[in-house]
Amino acid sequence: MTTPESTPNIVLNVNGIEVIYNHVILVLKGVSLNVPEGKIAAVLGGNGAGKTTTLRAISNLLKAERGEVTKGSIELRGERIENLSTSDLVQRGVVQVMEGRHCFAHLTIEENLMTGSYTRKDKAEIARNLEKVYNYFPRLKTRRTSQAAYTSGGEQQMCAIGRALMTNPSVMLLDEPSMGLAP
Incomplete structure (x- = not known):
């Protein structure tokens, strides 16, 4: 039995999201996950399973790839965030390190x-x-x-x-x- 004191605060709640690319290609369907405060969560799967798309949905980077969350919700501490800009998400504390070591080559x-x-x-x-x-x-x-x-x-x-x-x-x-x- 869990008591309210023992229930962890959920920082990130992804609830049944669906992602479509180019208005027709269904890439994710019914993906859900919770990340409690101070915990680490891993999304595991083979190539093409939707791991990167799930992360891009959370950080709202899908539009650059002609994708969109069409169903479900993504919440940060209870606030829906799937329609916020990436810069608003960074202001709220959500940041993504993308695959491929994206550094500014000409900067130190x-x-x-x-x-x-x-x-x-x-x-x-x-x-x-x-x-x-x-x-x-x-x-x-x-x-x-x-x-x-x-x-x-x-x-x-x-x-x-x-x-x-x-x-x-x-x-x-x-x-x-x-x-x-x-x-």
């Missing part, structure tokens, strides 16, 4: 990290977040002045995750974070 590692703090105004918070990223990924601190294009795949992946951490997220969506990296 530190400049890449700082692009993740564009929603933050408090310079002390930005400095704390940067130090937190460097504590998680000491290699980035060593390479902070290197142009991202001239860093390894692993360093670029750390940079992409670090940039997301700079937003101080409450929900971080990682799409294939270890793809293409050596063990």
Whole structure:
């Protein structure tokens, strides 16, 4: 028996979503998941199973791929978010690290990290977040002045995750974070 005190707060609630691409191609049907506060959830499946589409639906990146959530709901702490802009979602603490180490090649590692703090105004918070990223990924601190294009795949992946951490997220969506990296 669970009591109200033992019931975890649900941060993210995906309830029976359906995603269609190009107004005709049904990609997801009836996908549901809950992510409690302070917990990690994984979406597992083979190639083409809909993992990336599920993450794009949550972070509202489907429009760029001519897709849309046509049924169901996506809630962040009880607020429906499926129609919010990606920038509104980042303001609310939802950030996605997309597959493929998307770094700004011409920027340094530190400049890449700082692009993740564009929603933050408090310079002390930005400095704390940067130090937190460097504590998680000491290699980035060593390479902070290197142009991202001239860093390894692993360093670029750390940079992409670090940039997301700079937003101080409450929900971080990682799409294939270890793809293409050596063990």
